[in-house]
Amino acid sequence: MYYIVSPRDIVLARxxxxxxRIQWLLENKKFEEALSVLETSEGKNLKDSTMEQxxxxxxxxxxxxxxxxxxxxxxxxxxxxxTALWERWVLEFAKVQQLALLCRYIPTGSPRLRQxxxxxxxxxxxxxxxxxxxxxxxxxxxxxxxxxxxxxxLLAYEARSAASGxxxxxxxxxYILQDRKDMALGIFxxxxxxxxFDFIARxxxxxxxxxxxxxxMELDSGKSIDLLVEGRDLITPPMVVSQLKE
Numbered sequence: 001m002y003y004i005v006s007p008r009d010i011v012l013a014r015x016x017x018x019x020x021r022i023q024w025l026l027e028n029k030k031f032e033e034a035l036s037v038l039e040t041s042e043g044k045n046l047k048d049s050t051m052e053q054x055x056x057x058x059x060x061x062x063x064x065x066x067x068x069x070x071x072x073x074x075x076x077x078x079x080x081x082x083t084a085l086w087e088r089w090v091l092e093f094a095k096v097q098q099l100a101l102l103c104r105y106i107p108t109g110s111p112r113l114r115q116x117x118x119x120x121x122x123x124x125x126x127x128x129x130x131x132x133x134x135x136x137x138x139x140x141x142x143x144x145x146x147x148x149x150x151x152x153x154l155l156a157y158e159a160r161s162a163a164s165g166x167x168x169x170x171x172x173x174x175y176i177l178q179d180r181k182d183m184a185l186g187i188f189x190x191x192x193x194x195x196x197f198d199f200i201a202r203x204x205x206x207x208x209x210x211x212x213x214x215x216x217m218e219l220d221s222g223k224s225i226d227l228l229v230e231g232r233d234l235i236t237p238p239m240v241v242s243q244l245k246e
Contacts, residue, residue: 018042019050031058035077055079059089063096072101083111090117099124103132108144118145126150126157130166137170142177150174165191182208189215197223206231213243 004011018037025034034054037043043051055078062071072093079085086107093102099121106121107113122145125133137150151174154167163171172187181203188196189212196219200206206227209216213235216224228240 018045019047022046022050022054026053026057029061031061034058035074038077051080052082052085055085059092063092068093068096068098068101072098072105075102075105076107081107081111083113086111087113087117090121094120094124097128100129100132103136108140112144115145119149122150123153126153126167130164130170134166134170134173137173137177147174147177151178181205185209186212189219192219194220197227200227206234210235210239211243213240214246217244 002013004013021042022034022037025031025037031054035058038046038051038054058074058078059071062068062074075086075089079089090099090102090106090113093099103121103125106118108118118140122133122136125136151171154163154171154174157163158167158171168187168191172184172191175181175184175187181199182205185196185199185203185205185208188199189209192215196216200209213224213228216227228235
């Protein structure tokens with residue numbers, strides 16, 4: 001520090017550091033320049049509070065101008081793997097109904113958020129965005145959200161209104177995660193998924209299709225006959241014939 005002394009005043013001076021520079025840039029809404037400082041050698045010397053201030057000010061600005069797509073894409077860079085910051089901004093995106101833009105950036109391991117946050121996102125999509133609901137069920141590790149609670153919520157939703165094919169597929173994925181493959185098999189047959197025959201063979205599920213012969217034959221009679229002939233001790237010809245007659 002430097003002291004400049006005169007008969008009337010004492011002036012204290014010190015060199016400007018990177019934190020001072022960031023504050024000036026933020027005050028003048030030069031967010032891109034502030035962000036670029038993070039990527040230079042100066043960025044390594046910034047205080048945590050300064051780095052968080054960049055993220056808060058920049059994201060707040062993007063929300064004000066309704067550029068939610070850019071805000072979502074910048075979250076991994078601006079939230080610095082801090083759980084509290086991520087949870088805060090997930091809620092902010094939820095408030096303005098823009099979670100669809102953010103969901104693919106939400107971290108699942110580093111950092112890992114509270115289970116309640118993941119549950120909230122899934123329940124919002126269950127009501128409003130079935131494609132993203134299915135995407136997250138397939139992508140997110142099963143241990144980060146309440147799998148049984150989400151399954152029950154889906155079944156309750158299905159009971160109130162006709163479920164889409166996408167939701168039925170998501171339900172099948174949830175059953176597989178809970179090792180209830182026989183339940184998933186029924187859904188795959190209802191949805192007429194061609195890969196169901198490999199699923200049956202891979203998981204030894206032939207006994208589970210005893211009462212689903214017609215669904216199998218409607219999907220692919222050739223593959224069904226091959227499978228039934230191979231497993232004729234488990235599903236006898238008279239059992240098959242009786243179902244086909246009906």
